[in-house]
Amino acid sequence: MTKGKVETGNISDVTRVYLITGFLGSGKTTLLNRIIEKFPKDQKLTLLVNEFGEIGVDGTLVEGDDIDMMEISKGSIFCVCVKTDFIKGLYELNTTVKPDVLLIESTGVANPSDLKKDLKLPIFNDRFDFREQFCLVDAAHFADAYEVYASLEKQIASSSVFIINKTDTASLEKIEETKKIIARFHPAPLFFETTFADIPLERFLELDGGKETLAASLKDSSSGKPKLSDTELDQFLDDLLDSPDLEITPPDMLMSVGYRWNGNDITEIEKIANDLPASVVRAKGFVEDESGMHIFNYVMGDWTIEITDIPRNRIQHKNILVFIGPPDSMAGIETASESGSWESLGVFQPYSEES
Structure with missing residues (x-):
């Protein structure tokens, strides 16, 4: 796990969490940069960028100066291979950084089904408030990839907002086929057909830095609660990894x-x-x-x-x-x-x- 500039500064009581998922090359980092561009300057934003490979590239593509960022490579944050790094990163955010918003960009082969459960682990003291899961869809390639890679089905089933991206590279028939596949998992999916991941972000994020959000930051739910030692945190993670409910088998062998x-x-x-x-x-x-x-x-x-x-x-x-x-x-x-x-x-x- 590598870290960018992760600051403490103003402390918020609740961290709103948004997950950006989607298969490899669908435009996740492009959406991430759009959010960064419009994010209020008076709120604290932290990014957690997850890459599949050992050599990370996406973190370099993140735009903006002085961005608080953690990068986790060598596998999916939702599988056992880097689960420890992910939980430790969240624990640092909970006890030290305490941002207003956490944006998670998952690797393109991730199965994000367990994210909500991870965010509710008792060591986080109810800090994380999961708000939305955006699923980026490559209009030209989704249908073909769906037939081969199981992770796409998991991403669709757990998402709520679907961004049909790169529509300029796909036919209308291909786009309709993609929407029909997604509709199998949702009775009324919310679709945005676009290019360069351009969607009305104000519908989902509190981009005005509203009073309600600022008022919520006045109280710190974790204050007064002792921080776990490294040994205690490692023991918690050992017990978590031994849980029979933990997903160990990855969805796709890549x-x-x-x-x-x-x-x-x-x-x-x-x-x-x-x-x-x-x-x-x-x-x-x-x-x-x-x-x-x-x-x-x-x-x-x-x-x-x-x-x-x-x-x-x-x-x-x-x-x-x-x-x-x-x-x-x-x-x-x-x-x-x-x-x-x-x-x-x-x-x-x-x-x-x-x-």
Whole structure:
């Protein structure tokens, strides 16, 4: 778990929690940035960004200065592989940071069904008030991914607001097919059809910093209650992980692999993108040539390479691409890399016994 600038400052009694979920490449970080842009300056916002792979990219894409942020990689925060990091992060927010709002961006293969139960654990002293779960849906690729990955069904079943994103890349028939699939799980789903995750956020978030919210922050429910020692917190987590109700088996078996690019011709990026096996669901990263810094985005066969204005000092993993796919795609990714200046950084499987 890595941390950005996490401050204490003004203390709130209740932390309103919003979850942003959706499959890999659906636009979750874009929605996150829209919320950051409109968030009231007089309220404290904390982000918890969860990435599937060992090398994180999404945290770099979060816009805004002085953002309070925790990053958890190497698996889903809702599965046993990083459950400990997630609960410890929430406990720090409960006892030290105490923000007004917590935005959680989950990994694209997460099963978020247990989030509400996690937020009500007794060590949090009723701090977290779960408000809304946004499910981002890639209009062009959702129907195909739904047939293969069980996590999409879990995300749909536990969500309440569905953002059909990237509608400019999909036909009307594809969009209607996507809505029909979602409607199987909800009698009256709330849909927004849009591009760049542009929805009326004021319908769901208290963006005016209203008096009711400020008044609620005057009392601190956890004040006077002793903070658990590290040993006590570890014991609580050990007992939690031993619970028979804990979900241990992940919904989808996916792996990630990182490759360092040692070339200087951007056409090598284009070639590997075209040569990837069809089973690769996601790839992303920053690459630099003499023309500048580029961001590479790949979602189920569709990809872009675009110049980015993100400052170089914010990019921790330059010239490294992360590829995500099922185990049988790893050999095909390696083959695709053989035609360019690529160096494997190793395969990461968050649900294996070795991880």
